[in-house]
Amino acid sequence: MITLRKPKIVIVGAGYGGLMTTVRLQKLLGVNEAEIVLINKNDYHYETTWLHEASAGTLHHDKVRYDIRNVVDRSKVEFIQDTVVEINKEEKKVILENDQVNYDYLVIALGGEPETFGIKGLKEYAFGITNVNSSRQLREHIEYQFATYNMEEEKNDNRLSIVVGGAGFTGIEFLGELTNRIPELCQEYDVDFQKVKITCVEAAPTVLPGFDPELVSYAVSQLERRGVEFLIGTAIKEATPEGIFVGKGDEEPYEIKAGTVVWAAGVRGNAIIEKSGFEAMRGRVKVQPDLRVPGFDDVFIIGDSSLVINEEINRPYPPTAQIAMQQGEVVAKNITALVRNKAELENFTFDNKGTVCSLGEDDAIGVVFGKKVTGSKAAFMKKVVDNRALYMIGGTSLVLKKGKLNFF
Amino acid sequence: MITLRKPKIVIVGAGYGGLMTTVRLQKLLGVNEAEIVLINKNDYHYETTWLHEASAGTLHHDKVRYDIRNVVDRSKVEFIQDTVVEINKEEKKVILENDQVNYDYLVIALGGEPETFGIKGLKEYAFGITNVNSSRQLREHIEYQFATYNMEEEKNDNRLSIVVGGAGFTGIEFLGELTNRIPELCQEYDVDFQKVKITCVEAAPTVLPGFDPELVSYAVSQLERRGVEFLIGTAIKEATPEGIFVGKGDEEPYEIKAGTVVWAAGVRGNAIIEKSGFEAMRGRVKVQPDLRVPGFDDVFIIGDSSLVINEEINRPYPPTAQIAMQQGEVVAKNITALVRNKAELENFTFDNKGTVCSLGEDDAIGVVFGKKVTGSKAAFMKKVVDNRALYMIGGTSLVLKKGKLNFF
Numbered sequence: 001m002i003t004l005r006k007p008k009i010v011i012v013g014a015g016y017g018g019l020m021t022t023v024r025l026q027k028l029l030g031v032n033e034a035e036i037v038l039i040n041k042n043d044y045h046y047e048t049t050w051l052h053e054a055s056a057g058t059l060h061h062d063k064v065r066y067d068i069r070n071v072v073d074r075s076k077v078e079f080i081q082d083t084v085v086e087i088n089k090e091e092k093k094v095i096l097e098n099d100q101v102n103y104d105y106l107v108i109a110l111g112g113e114p115e116t117f118g119i120k121g122l123k124e125y126a127f128g129i130t131n132v133n134s135s136r137q138l139r140e141h142i143e144y145q146f147a148t149y150n151m152e153e154e155k156n157d158n159r160l161s162i163v164v165g166g167a168g169f170t171g172i173e174f175l176g177e178l179t180n181r182i183p184e185l186c187q188e189y190d191v192d193f194q195k196v197k198i199t200c201v202e203a204a205p206t207v208l209p210g211f212d213p214e215l216v217s218y219a220v221s222q223l224e225r226r227g228v229e230f231l232i233g234t235a236i237k238e239a240t241p242e243g244i245f246v247g248k249g250d251e252e253p254y255e256i257k258a259g260t261v262v263w264a265a266g267v268r269g270n271a272i273i274e275k276s277g278f279e280a281m282r283g284r285v286k287v288q289p290d291l292r293v294p295g296f297d298d299v300f301i302i303g304d305s306s307l308v309i310n311e312e313i314n315r316p317y318p319p320t321a322q323i324a325m326q327q328g329e330v331v332a333k334n335i336t337a338l339v340r341n342k343a344e345l346e347n348f349t350f351d352n353k354g355t356v357c358s359l360g361e362d363d364a365i366g367v368v369f370g371k372k373v374t375g376s377k378a379a380f381m382k383k384v385v386d387n388r389a390l391y392m393i394g395g396t397s398l399v400l401k402k403g404k405l406n407f408f
Numbered sequence: 409m410i411t412l413r414k415p416k417i418v419i420v421g422a423g424y425g426g427l428m429t430t431v432r433l434q435k436l437l438g439v440n441e442a443e444i445v446l447i448n449k450n451d452y453h454y455e456t457t458w459l460h461e462a463s464a465g466t467l468h469h470d471k472v473r474y475d476i477r478n479v480v481d482r483s484k485v486e487f488i489q490d491t492v493v494e495i496n497k498e499e500k501k502v503i504l505e506n507d508q509v510n511y512d513y514l515v516i517a518l519g520g521e522p523e524t525f526g527i528k529g530l531k532e533y534a535f536g537i538t539n540v541n542s543s544r545q546l547r548e549h550i551e552y553q554f555a556t557y558n559m560e561e562e563k564n565d566n567r568l569s570i571v572v573g574g575a576g577f578t579g580i581e582f583l584g585e586l587t588n589r590i591p592e593l594c595q596e597y598d599v600d601f602q603k604v605k606i607t608c609v610e611a612a613p614t615v616l617p618g619f620d621p622e623l624v625s626y627a628v629s630q631l632e633r634r635g636v637e638f639l640i641g642t643a644i645k646e647a648t649p650e651g652i653f654v655g656k657g658d659e660e661p662y663e664i665k666a667g668t669v670v671w672a673a674g675v676r677g678n679a680i681i682e683k684s685g686f687e688a689m690r691g692r693v694k695v696q697p698d699l700r701v702p703g704f705d706d707v708f709i710i711g712d713s714s715l716v717i718n719e720e721i722n723r724p725y726p727p728t729a730q731i732a733m734q735q736g737e738v739v740a741k742n743i744t745a746l747v748r749n750k751a752e753l754e755n756f757t758f759d760n761k762g763t764v765c766s767l768g769e770d771d772a773i774g775v776v777f778g779k780k781v782t783g784s785k786a787a788f789m790k791k792v793v794d795n796r797a798l799y800m801i802g803g804t805s806l807v808l809k810k811g812k813l814n815f816f
Contacts, residue, residue, distance in 0.1 A: 062596075133555075133558045133559050133598075134559060136555045136596075136597065137552070137555040137556050137559050139555075140548065140551050140552040140555040140556075141552060141555075143548050143551070143552075144545070144548040144549060144551075144552045147541075147544045147545040147547075147548040147549075148545050148548075150541045151541050151542060151545050188470075188544075189544065190541075
């Protein structure tokens with residue numbers, strides 16, 4: 001008697017890409033067709049694109065996460081809470097901290113990591129907007145600085161100085177929330193608003209590289225009006241316990257004292273990628289059009305650790321939630337095809353539905369369906385985008401539970 | 409023509425004693441009888457006896473303070489927000505940071521200060537439950553320790569270790585709130601409750617010295633049940649950035665690692681007292697029965713900087729809100745008598761209406777009207793006591809605004 005073993009699909013990471021893959025697979029495949037295993041460090045998924053709010057303290061971190069069991073069908077998917085240590089692609093198994101799991105098909109959706117470009121002191125002294133843990137630590141750190149200010153006989157204004165490294169998407173969205181939050185913090189801790197100093201340092205020659213210049217200029221003027229000072233074309237040379245050293249080009253670096261340094265520039269692929277011996281650039285693997293790893297027909301990589309070229313400009317697409325979720329949809333279809341022994345796999349093409357960058361409460365900039373929007377109209381669109389991500393993964397019930405429904 | 413100058417009454421400090429003096433004086437004296445000036449560092453009064461709640465984070469610090477203008481009649485009292493630097497009792501003036509003010513009658517109600525008994529490192533590394541500033545700093549510090557715990561690859565359990573120095577009133581009340589707060593913090597920051605360690609170190613041979621032993625034993629067992637470890641008859645020898653060193657008697661001190669050290673033992677009089685040349689013991693002046701300073705018929709001292717002997721046991725009364733408010737009532741009468749040129753001043757006698765020590769939500773111990781109470785009955789009485797302080801100073805409207813009305 002021959003027992004036909006069901007193929008085992010393992011998804012590591014329950015971010016946008018991994019969770020989308022899982023919920024699509026549980027719809028596409030019958031219980032008898034395959035075994036599906038989802039592995040994640042936490043028992044919750046978090047909205048990476050909302051972390052700037054949790055970090056600034058304008059949205060509680062419990063609002064940016066939800067229990068994975070809310071969206072995963074436990075009759076079809078086994079969920080394992082554990083941390084991936086390494087992938088043994090030759091023996092087709094995932095090594096976990098407390099276990100190891102074999103796979104027939106593997107989806108690596110482990111998310112990215114901050115890229116500090118070797119800048120001295122950043123790892124030690126800068127805070128990140130990376131996950132729930134780092135965001136609430138950053139929020140608490142800023143609150144502690146404000147709480148301590150009035151405790152010191154000799155007032156140290158540097159406690160109220162916040163430097164944001166990076167004027168990309170995350171940096172700008174964080175500044176939008178932060179400038180909304182500062183007046184609240186000033187009231188909460190009896191601090192004079194005039195003493196607070198917010199500086200954004202960006203090495204590139206512009207804020208929000210790649211964004212429409214008209215929208216960029218709107219964003220900059222809005223944030224400047226709320227007290228942000230921009231240092232553009234300026235690189236952080238070093239971070240210290242007292243602040244940062246910056247400089248333009250070859251000029252002598254000078255110091256900006258700051259009680260809080262936030263590093264919001266640069267994402268690289270997950271360290272597990274290189275550790276497991278995949279060929280990668282900054283931890284990102286250039287995947288095949290069907291999202292498999294060249295040479296490994298049973299391994300898919302999606303999200304921040306995958307690299308897909310935008311043929312129009314011959315440069316990689318920046319890692320976003322939107323692209324990760326679209327990849328998840330394609331991977332689910334392709335694995336279903338493989339399980340059903342269909343030879344034809346679908347090629348991934350990114351369908352850019354637009355981008356909205358929040359500038360805090362009721363303000364944003366964006367390009368949606370090819371049209372530029374600013375202000376409250378754009379802020380409205382941002383909420384639509386945020387809710388859409390919830391809907392795509394968890395349907396209406398998740399939108400009602402976790403959605404941004406305060407539209408007006 | 410002779411202009412009769414109105415006598416000028418200056419009250420420094422808007423704590424329980426100073427504020428009670430002020431509101432009684434504004435009732436007793438007509439606008440034409442005297443000029444009344446109240447000087448305080450902040451534009452708000454805070455409930456010192458509620459600070460343990462703000463420090464633990466179980467009550468927001470804005471709930472433990474109210475605007476002085478809510479209770480002071482501005483047509484009768486001039487309020488100056490400034491910090492007292494020194495009192496020149498020979499020239500009868502109060503030196504402020506930004507001004508100086510002459511007086512005919514002075515009421516010193518500046519409150520106490522933490523007494524660290526020269527223990528090394530306490531001033532630098534221990535947090536205090538002293539005022540609004542220190543309480544919210546302590547709250548934020550603990551939150552930051554919890555928020556940081558999951559950020560570190562090598563988990564440092566000492567971040568979750570909290571040492572409270574002192575098992576007197578403040579220490580015990582803080583422990584009561586803290587043990588209520590810890591489960592919330594564990595949930596908020598995804599921390600295992602079992603990892604949290606709370607230690608109370610007391611040099612005296614008992615918890616709550618002076619309290620009824622039966623009540624003390626109730627309090628200890630309740631707090632132990634919630635995870636507090638008591639080290640009684642044990643002295644803190646030194647505080648460091650990593651924790652404290654403790655020892656019994658002459659035994660070799662040993663270290664208790666702790667991310668948070670709270671010093672809640674010992675109050676001394678205000679430093680201004682000694683700086684201004686008043687004869688004092690630990691900053692407290694042994695006042696006359698009419699609450700005036702011996703040798704200075706125009707200066708009254710009340711509250712934490714005054715020393716009144718309890719004749720029954722021939723020891724000073726511990727400084728409490730209750731005694732400060734009763735002193736304020738007598739001082740207001742005595743100053744009214746002086747302004748009206750009446751020779752006879754009233755002598756202060758403390759009328760102990762009882763003491764209730766909170767053990768957190770819905771638990772307390774106390775002696776009220778001579779009867780011992782514990783549990784929710786005592787917790788109810790504690791709220792009555794708290795509301796009574798509000799009523800005495802600001803009447804019904806203040807109770808409605810700031811009172812603890814969640815009785816059941």
